[in-house]
Amino acid sequence: MSKVFTREEVAQHKKEGDLWIVVDSNVYNLSKFAAMHPGGLSVLLDEDVAGKDATETFFGLHRTEVLSKPQFKRLIIGTLEGAQQQFLEPAPGSLSQVPYAEPTWLSKGYYSPYYKPHHRVLQTEFRKFVDEVLIPDGRAREEDGKRPSPSVFLEMGRLNIMAMRLGPGPHLKGLELMGGIIKPEEFDYFHELIMGQESARLHARGYLDGIGGGTFIGLPPIMNFGKPALREKIMKEVFEGKKLCALGITEAFAGSDVAGLRCFAKRVENGWIVTGTKKWITNATFADYFTIGCRTEQGGLVVLCVERGPGVETKPIKTSYSTAAGTGYITFEDVFVPYENTLGTENKGLQVILSNFNHERWGMCTVSIGAQRIVVEECLKWVNQRKVFGKPLHSQAVIRNKLAAMISRVESAQSWLENITFQMNHMKYGQQAELLAGPIALLKQYATSTAQETARDAVQIFGGRGITKTGMGRFIEHYHRTVPFDAVLGGAEDVLGDLGVRQALKKMPKDARL
Numbered sequence: 001m002s003k004v005f006t007r008e009e010v011a012q013h014k015k016e017g018d019l020w021i022v023v024d025s026n027v028y029n030l031s032k033f034a035a036m037h038p039g040g041l042s043v044l045l046d047e048d049v050a051g052k053d054a055t056e057t058f059f060g061l062h063r064t065e066v067l068s069k070p071q072f073k074r075l076i077i078g079t080l081e082g083a084q085q086q087f088l089e090p091a092p093g094s095l096s097q098v099p100y101a102e103p104t105w106l107s108k109g110y111y112s113p114y115y116k117p118h119h120r121v122l123q124t125e126f127r128k129f130v131d132e133v134l135i136p137d138g139r140a141r142e143e144d145g146k147r148p149s150p151s152v153f154l155e156m157g158r159l160n161i162m163a164m165r166l167g168p169g170p171h172l173k174g175l176e177l178m179g180g181i182i183k184p185e186e187f188d189y190f191h192e193l194i195m196g197q198e199s200a201r202l203h204a205r206g207y208l209d210g211i212g213g214g215t216f217i218g219l220p221p222i223m224n225f226g227k228p229a230l231r232e233k234i235m236k237e238v239f240e241g242k243k244l245c246a247l248g249i250t251e252a253f254a255g256s257d258v259a260g261l262r263c264f265a266k267r268v269e270n271g272w273i274v275t276g277t278k279k280w281i282t283n284a285t286f287a288d289y290f291t292i293g294c295r296t297e298q299g300g301l302v303v304l305c306v307e308r309g310p311g312v313e314t315k316p317i318k319t320s321y322s323t324a325a326g327t328g329y330i331t332f333e334d335v336f337v338p339y340e341n342t343l344g345t346e347n348k349g350l351q352v353i354l355s356n357f358n359h360e361r362w363g364m365c366t367v368s369i370g371a372q373r374i375v376v377e378e379c380l381k382w383v384n385q386r387k388v389f390g391k392p393l394h395s396q397a398v399i400r401n402k403l404a405a406m407i408s409r410v411e412s413a414q415s416w417l418e419n420i421t422f423q424m425n426h427m428k429y430g431q432q433a434e435l436l437a438g439p440i441a442l443l444k445q446y447a448t449s450t451a452q453e454t455a456r457d458a459v460q461i462f463g464g465r466g467i468t469k470t471g472m473g474r475f476i477e478h479y480h481r482t483v484p485f486d487a488v489l490g491g492a493e494d495v496l497g498d499l500g501v502r503q504a505l506k507k508m509p510k511d512a513r514l
């Protein structure tokens, strides 16, 4: 049993070399650690801190997770008599009780027409998986910039997470999803939405793309347009967590302008010879298969699945997020690609490339809106615990005003996302292409532009901490630095806004008059 100390006993240890303090009912012996304390020795020797209960001061300066690190847990020598621990670490998989930290359907006392008990079952299990498997690996890989650990992919394979990330469909048939808690025929776009939003809790944007961002966009063309033998082989390898895909469309010469691609595929006996380059390719540095768009001799486009091998070289590109995403530059030097690896019809590659855009953009909305919500939670916690001029930060009207705007933005984006997801659940592919391309483009533009406003406001609320990679504002710094990715990948904001309006104008009735 832990030793219990009185306030008087603690108060006797208040000098350099013999220093105790209390944080959240635990008595810490900082006698040796004080000299190594990142915040300095003098702050600990302050008369309001040394030998005292410094809980409030502590939480104004450190994240709770500092206390859960083993090297600091070891400093606990007992508890303070009569004091109760207040700041318990949330159990893996638990829901936040902070208002607006969870979408309405997960908030106590609220209802939603969209979610069924099997959605909640998946949400609970997937959050646990994020907390226990992805967060530890994600935070470590963000630090060292290495690719996500192979053991994580194998675990994802065991639970068929990669297969679920590709949405509902025949590819799920016969698979045991998340250990069997959800039936393949029940799996719908709300399950996929949940997985996207839960993944955002990682606060590790580069790593998040690292764990299959390339496959999310690179595998669908293989799955939907590949010859059966190729398709079956690659789907099995990828779903089991043994191989990864990347989608290679963009080049230094051509970004959203697909018609300007220069990577060239020359038709030869039994296949193609590919020569050219691709740039900004997510997962390029460690992917095994590259789904790439190439120009043909006829001037058309062909989409090919190229396996990593002789003539294929990849090198990392340093971006504003971590190299855990494996963003890279690819060169193809006279690479022979068997004809069986042609995806779809020769010279009709544009159709293959465009076929997955809606799903890709919608998937990005799920993550982007999920991340925006977590920033609201971070800000609410901070304004509540941070004291300025002797009062909590939220006593300033200007801060409450910023929070009002943040909350409204994320709630409106979430409601729109759920509405579109509901439509997707009820529409066949053709209807989705016809009716949802515009709304999804507009939603993505809205989600990422509001995300950037929220990132800016959050930095203002956190001040210097919002631009510091460690400490209280570390997730705000990360969000503010990586938020432009969502606004660029899958179509830049202006392009998407324009697409949404052009789609609407195409559908204007001829007799519409004021």
Ligand code: HEM
Pocket: 021, 023, 028, 030, 037, 038, 039, 040, 043, 044, 049, 054, 057, 058, 061, 062, 063, 066, 072, 470, 471, 472
């Ligand atoms: C259990 C006792 C404590 C431990 C284990 C501890 C540990 C740490 C660690 C790991 C950091 C750097 C990480 C970060 O940036 O968040 C830090 C920073 C700091 N600590 Fe502590 N600390 C303790 C108590 C205190 C107390 C009682 C004070 C009261 C004044 C204090 C003041 C500071 C300051 C001013 C910083 C720098 C914060 C910043 O850069 O924003 N610490 N501490």
